Amino acid sequence: MKVRSIYELDQQRDEIVGEHKYMQVVMARGLTDPWKQPIFVDFDKKITKSILNELLEELHKINYHVVACVSDCGGGNMGLWKELEISVAKTYYLHPVSNEKVYFFADVPHLLRLTRNWLIDNGFILEDGTLITKQPIEMLIRNTSSEVLAKGGLHDHPSPLESLYRLCMILLGKNPGLVQKQTNVQVEEENEFLLTTAIKKARIQCSNIPEPDQGISTIEEIGSEISEGSFTSSSESSATNISEKDGLIYIAGYLAKKMKDKYPDLGKYTYKIKESMHTYI
Template sequence: MLWCSLCRKVANDVRVVHVPKCIERRKLWEQILNCSLSVNSTVCDSHFDASQWRSAPIKGQTYKRRRLKADAVPHGEPEPKFVKLGFANSSTQTEDKVINHAIRVENESLRKQNRRLQTEIHSLRQQLEDYKELETSLKTIFTETQINILKSGGKRTVFNATDMSAAICLYTAGPPAYYHLYRKGFPLPSRATLFRWLADVNISTGTLDVVIDLMENEEMPEVDKLCVLSFDEMKVAAAFEHDSSADVDYEPSTYVQLAIARGLNKSWEQPVFFDFSTLMDADTLHSIINKLHKRGYPVVAIVSDLGAGNQTLWTELGISERKNWFTHPADEDLKIFVFSDTPHLIKLVRDQYVESGLIINGKRLTKSTVQQTISHCAKPDVSMSFNITDNHLNIGPLAKQNIKLATQLFSNTTGSFIRRCNALGYNVQNASETADLFKIINDWFAVFNSKSSTSNSIEPTQPYGKQIEIQRGILAKMSEIMSSEILGVGAHRLPFQKGILVNNASLEGLYCYLSEKYEMQYIFTSRLSQDIVENFFIAMRPKGEQFEHPTPLQFKFMLRKYISGLTKLNKPIDK
């Protein structure tokens, strides 16, 4: 095997030259080449130019191999060979070998560069995919304009109506939180921008035509425009006020009536009506429904509580335990199903239970069962942490509005503790019957409170229609209880009995109606409640205090902030 001591590689395709045996000349080669050479070292002939070779004498007609001159020394880099013709191996073969070697070296360099570039391209593609996933995630939080602001590092931009509408809603819900986010660098309009946007917006009591008209511009499938109309009252502070912007005097009012349309299949909501000291009657309701229908938003359900005014409305609409819907005022082929607010019904059942009890299958179930369970769980020898307290039973006027206390009382957990105390031998009156009642009430409330389409192991909490047989069974059990004489023989049915029976029939009727007419497979039943109106009222109250009420003019101005972003559609504005 031929080895070049200077190139440090095998030299099979070239000739080699042995280093001089003379120590002095060998040291000279070492100094010139800057390497260490032994007596057996060899150097490929490409390190010598043509002038360092001498010709051998001719004997006959045969050319012998070339020999180096006595004073020849190699070069550090291979040199192309240009030798005279007529000598052995002095043809262009040496030059071709040098060229081929250079090409191989260059090709290897290009291959390395190509591999490096491919690695960089793969890394850049991965970064691009990561950025696309990040942008997709950001779209669930920010608008397109806000994302562009983040990309540009916070440069000045133009906000559109969608951006301003979302910003105004956020500002109305909590100005301190809005300012905090703005100072932290969130891509939000400034306070001055918000106020300029709100400056020329004016609304008046009655149907909010400006909102309903602009809802028509929203591009959504028909099924996503199906809506539920929820309405309720909120107390306002009585005061004489003058609205200079509209040149209107407001006399003292005791409450404001508010109606909000919300999507049943898709999550959206908009206030569509408000007025002071006004009950919701059939004519007003039909007017709102007609205007929504004209803009392409069919109302398929209405929701209210069972206050005296709303019971009168039910009577006007012909709603009873036998008829749970009324004909759409704009189209006789369409139906509108009536619902009572489920949290309100649960609170009414709780009030009846703790005040005088319920008669189920001939037994009067009272709060004494829960009180006995509380007493037993408080004993030192009982290792049970019961979360129900006397506050769940001895409720005051303010606590009656707390739905959480009612649902905690009528829970499977409460029923399980009652059963366990009874199984341990403690004296718990009507333990099994009370636990069964609590379970059916808990399951019934779960059926009417589904919020997500994610499947889980708890069947009642899934959207109505995904576990239809189990859910229908729960409704049937609850209807059977509410149809019985739970207050005693000959007693009149209380409003919550009628409300629950109507709700059960309306839910089943609405499900069949939507599945047949719009091919909907399930219903998010939490949207058949007044929670959106209650949340709106909380936002409208000064500082968010539960029992602090705005004046009519304050309510109007806060409502204007909430909806005014819609009135500026397609109008850009600087940041």
């Protein structure tokens, strides 16, 4: 694994450590049990056949039977595989003590990265001669990414949370057809719109309702009727609304506080009044 390349002082040994680029770690672990233990650590050193044999011998002394080795496909490990003559036809080498087969495997994450690189660089040829390249994936990414960016307008560098919101808008809303022509969700036509429900709950009544034979009024006619006060609300009252009165008191107090130095005769602060003037207190 790669480490930060700096010089450090080991106070216990009174020596300078560094400058190293990589740390080499070998771990022993159970084949079926969730157990693992580092058994070798060094810096800027590749695992060779002699080092591996020494490790296997020490593990054999404590009755730890090694049946397989797993590593990535880096240059140093590939050199070890070549030294041990590991290939597609021969995937093992013999234990230095027990002379049993020790199999070698490439780790899955590195295999996935190599598969990605092979697909991007050359593509795959199937048995029937079909060539699979990166172009379909590029088209899909291009279409999807453009749709995600379009959800944010000119802000083309969204944060992680904004990216999730944009994806939700694409997956749950009606898309413009860049990815597919079908809608992602099914709209229930029998449901009422929010505005219609709000107007019904407000109980707004119209005093001049036209007869069916009078036809439908135009927008201008409806606007003139509204301006003339033809609509009345059952919740209207001749008295001033309580919340409006409290709001006026609050605004008047704010203005009086701002102008107190210029007009000292405005009075004293409301917090000095024993009885509150507000109805909500």
